[in-house]
Amino acid sequence: xxxxxxxxxxxxxxxSEAGPVAVASxxxxxxxxxxLYQQIKVLILQSLQAGEWKPGDPIPSEMExxxxxxxxxxxxxxxxDELAAENLVVRRQGKGTFVATHAEQHVQYRxxxxxxxxxxxxxxxxxxxxxxxxxxxxxxxxxxxxxxxRTGDAVLQLRRVLxxxxxxxxxxxxxxxxxxxxxxxxxxxxxxxxPMYALFETEFGVRMVRAEEKIRAVAADVxxxxxxxxxxxxxxxxxxxxxxxxxxxxxxxxxGLYRTDGHYYSNKLS
Amino acid sequence: xxxxxxxxxxxxxxxSEAGPVAVASxxxxxxxxxxLYQQIKVLILQSLQAGEWKPGDPIPSEMExxxxxxxxxxxxxxxxDELAAENLVVRRQGKGTFVATHAEQHVQYRxxxxxxxxxxxxxxxxxxxxxxxxxxxxxxxxxxxxxxxRTGDAVLQLRRVLxxxxxxxxxxxxxxxxxxxxxxxxxxxxxxxxPMYALFETEFGVRMVRAEEKIRAVAADVxxxxxxxxxxxxxxxxxxxxxxxxxxxxxxxxxGLYRTDGHYYSNKLS
DNA sequence: CAGTGGTCTAGACCACACT
DNA sequence: GTGTGGTCTAGACCACTGC
Numbered sequence: 092x093x094x095x096x097x098x099x100x101x102x103x104x105x106x107s108e109a110g111p112v113a114v115a116s117x118x119x120x121x122x123x124x125x126x127l128y129q130q131i132k133v134l135i136l137q138s139l140q141a142g143e144w145k146p147g148d149p150i151p152s153e154m155e156x157x158x159x160x161x162x163x164x165x166x167x168x169x170x171x172d173e174l175a176a177e178n179l180v181v182r183r184q185g186k187g188t189f190v191a192t193h194a195e196q197h198v199q200y201r202x203x204x205x206x207x208x209x210x211x212x213x214x215x216x217x218x219x220x221x222x223x224x225x226x227x228x229x230x231x232x233x234x235x236x237x238x239x240x241r242t243g244d245a246v247l248q249l250r251r252v253l254x255x256x257x258x259x260x261x262x263x264x265x266x267x268x269x270x271x272x273x274x275x276x277x278x279x280x281x282x283x284x285x286p287m288y289a290l291f292e293t294e295f296g297v298r299m300v301r302a303e304e305k306i307r308a309v310a311a312d313v314x315x316x317x318x319x320x321x322x323x324x325x326x327x328x329x330x331x332x333x334x335x336x337x338x339x340x341x342x343x344x345x346x347g348l349y350r351t352d353g354h355y356y357s358n359k360l361s
Numbered sequence: 362x363x364x365x366x367x368x369x370x371x372x373x374x375x376x377s378e379a380g381p382v383a384v385a386s387x388x389x390x391x392x393x394x395x396x397l398y399q400q401i402k403v404l405i406l407q408s409l410q411a412g413e414w415k416p417g418d419p420i421p422s423e424m425e426x427x428x429x430x431x432x433x434x435x436x437x438x439x440x441x442d443e444l445a446a447e448n449l450v451v452r453r454q455g456k457g458t459f460v461a462t463h464a465e466q467h468v469q470y471r472x473x474x475x476x477x478x479x480x481x482x483x484x485x486x487x488x489x490x491x492x493x494x495x496x497x498x499x500x501x502x503x504x505x506x507x508x509x510x511r512t513g514d515a516v517l518q519l520r521r522v523l524x525x526x527x528x529x530x531x532x533x534x535x536x537x538x539x540x541x542x543x544x545x546x547x548x549x550x551x552x553x554x555x556p557m558y559a560l561f562e563t564e565f566g567v568r569m570v571r572a573e574e575k576i577r578a579v580a581a582d583v584x585x586x587x588x589x590x591x592x593x594x595x596x597x598x599x600x601x602x603x604x605x606x607x608x609x610x611x612x613x614x615x616x617g618l619y620r621t622d623g624h625y626y627s628n629k630l631s
Numbered sequence: 632c633a634g635t636g637g638t639c640t641a642g643a644c645c646a647c648a649c650t
Numbered sequence: 651g652t653g654t655g656g657t658c659t660a661g662a663c664c665a666c667t668g669c
Contacts, residue, residue, distance in 0.1 A: 165639065303627070326596035
């Protein structure tokens with residue numbers, strides 16, 4: 092019943108939007124059943140991905156989306172609920188639903204789990220950022236694989252140090268695929284205020300949506316020790332992060348070394 | 362309207378359950394408004410906490426709970442949805458909703474984020490556990506505080522080593538409040554199969570619901586190096602965990618040292 | 632088959648924000 | 651006031667499980 096309608100699709104709205112997709116039936120192995128709200132979620136996701144609404148912008152109201160997709164408001168609501176749970180979208184009562192952004196979100200560093208031994212990162216003030224270098228090069232195998240590139244593809248490499256209250260704390264190397272980030276320079280990074288991921292959104296249209304980290308304890312080598320102001324061999328936290336845009340597409344590889352005297356990596360389990 | 366009913370409360374059901382709590386109104390500062398489903402969630406939570414349903418048991422069906430609390434099924438559903446999102450209960454279509462448990466849950470170690478460099482923990486087979494010691498003692502200040510005890514209160518301390526495929530990988534010290542865990546012995550721990558938290562559930566009625574970890578890189582001292590088979594000064598991952606039961610009550614302090622050659626600590630960000 | 636959770640709808644009303 | 655998301659209800663039907 093949910094798949095049939097008396098009236099034809101509204102020609103006034105975007106013609107590419109038809110009524111809700113019929114539940115696949117009659118297939119032999121897996122019926123490939125998908126709830127309506129999941130299909131709506133995918134449609135909204137596609138619009139987000141296509142940049143129909145920019146980060147920080149409101150998406151259409153639930154009623155509008157319900158009309159566009161020819162489903163009830165409740166179904167749209169459930170789709171948006173899941174998007175909100177995945178931090179792709181932010182609901183604000185009385186105002187609307189907004190595309191999530193790394194900029195001006197009430198937490199400054201969404202993916203940084205480092206906390207000072209007492210207090211929080213906010214209270215330590217903005218991190219002082221020092222770019223060590225930024226260059227284009229060809230991906231080696233161990234860089235290409237996590238980024239789903241081929242060995243030899245162009246990548247951008249960036250090295251920087253983050254200091255909190257004057258104490259160098261994080262040394263990280265960042266690798267970005269050359270294509271999407273064409274034109275990124277050390278200059279641009281140095282003059283930018285706010286999270287790096289916010290710049291990626293505004294300048295390159297790349298929104299980091301989730302990330303995975305592999306954490307190890309390692310000994311500081313000579314170069315790292317120098318930059319972080321520790322002695323060679325000192326234990327450091329090694330944090331390897333792969334950050335993803337929509338569709339689980341990897342868009343950044345980051346290898347960080349964290350000093351964990353004075354700070355700790357915080358994780359909540361449930 | 363949701364607070365008035367034509368028929369009196371069903372005397373057949375538990376007399377302590379009245380109709381839904383009226384939304385507080387008329388209060389001056391904060392109206393202390395709480396949605397009905399949140400109130401229902403709290404009621405279910407209290408039943409879980411009181412042990413009305415044991416881990417692994419099914420809780421009453423949505424219809425039953427709706428009747429008991431005199432609300433619609435949809436409201437109960439939303440309450441259970443949140444409990445399921447917090448991993449306190451598990452929904453199984455066609456069967457019912459079950460109290461979450463650390464035993465026989467399809468993941469063996471719910472709170473252990475360590476992964477082998479290739480494959481997963483399951484494929485490495487069960488961890489070999491060796492209890493180094495287990496004794497009762499009085500809490501020092503730095504043990505008492507995280508456990509919300511007073512200095513000098515009785516605590517149980519346990520030290521053990523976990524080995525994967527013959528390689529000692531984790532050395533951990535565990536502190537438990539003496540009261541709830543009265544009677545726990547090294548003997549009992551040694552003979553027990555399966556996760557430690559499963560034993561806590563069955564033997565002591567203590568269900569660990571969530572946990573927080575603080576992670577640092579440290580150098581192995583003499584004792585740790587010996588037990589983990591590394592050289593003194595080798596970098597190790599220090600993982601300090603506080604595990605909580607219901608009501609955010611801390612019930613365990615755990616300080617682990619992880620070898621991170623061959624394994625890594627895995628974290629997903631979103 | 633009956634009972635469970637899962638989906639979908641439609642309508643009412645509430646809380647909040649802007650204007 | 652109008653429009654937004656948030657809550658609550660009632661009823662219908664679907665999908666899965668086990669008798």
